[in-house]
Amino acid sequence: xxxxxxxxxxxxxxxNSTNSVLMVHRNRRQHDEHLGxxxxxxxxxxxxxxxxAGVRRELREEASIEVVSMRLRGTVSWPGFGPNGEDWLSxxxxxxxxxxxxxxxxxxxxxxxxxxxxxxxACDPDSRVRETAHLPMWEGDRHFLPLVLDDDPRTFxxxxxxxxxxxTGWTVERW
Numbered sequence: 001x002x003x004x005x006x007x008x009x010x011x012x013x014x015x016n017s018t019n020s021v022l023m024v025h026r027n028r029r030q031h032d033e034h035l036g037x038x039x040x041x042x043x044x045x046x047x048x049x050x051x052x053a054g055v056r057r058e059l060r061e062e063a064s065i066e067v068v069s070m071r072l073r074g075t076v077s078w079p080g081f082g083p084n085g086e087d088w089l090s091x092x093x094x095x096x097x098x099x100x101x102x103x104x105x106x107x108x109x110x111x112x113x114x115x116x117x118x119x120x121x122a123c124d125p126d127s128r129v130r131e132t133a134h135l136p137m138w139e140g141d142r143h144f145l146p147l148v149l150d151d152d153p154r155t156f157x158x159x160x161x162x163x164x165x166x167x168t169g170w171t172v173e174r175w
Contacts, residue, residue: 005087009042009054012148013095020113022102027109033083038137051091062106069097073148074156081162092148116149140167
């Protein structure tokens with residue numbers, strides 16, 4: 001059977017002057033499958049929109065910023081991720097230059113600059129270290145977020161199957 005995922009962009013806006021990343025705390029919509037979690041910014045790709053245009057549009061809508069420079073850091077395929085078992089595929093970008101000033105919040109929740117050190121602690125496999133970050137996020141994000149933020153110039157490509165809202169595996173390679 002052909003793989004026909006929903007394509008959604010995901011971007012992490014990095015501020016090198018403060019060594020932080022712009023995140024959204026999804027706390028606005030009660031029926032949001034991401035409710036209570038911290039996420040990067042992004043959303044579904046629209047018809048006739050290329051990946052870069054989709055990222056730029058989402059960041060304009062969600063953070064009131066215009067992208068000047070971004071890099072594709074990787075892709076993740078999430079079979080079974082959606083609330084009804086839908087498959088998702090996302091290119092993941094790191095935005096390192098932009099114009100504009102993000103608001104304090106948007107329709108999805110509060111926007112906040114989170115220190116990269118704190119994000120990486122939240123991704124640490126040692127649960128005691130992870131708990132010190134106090135940053136609820138999707139369990140699966142803990143696997144790929146360090147790859148988005150590291151200095152390796154190669155692009156990563158991962159597959160993370162989901163069942164019942166939890167990852168059941170993770171395979172990744174870099175090229």
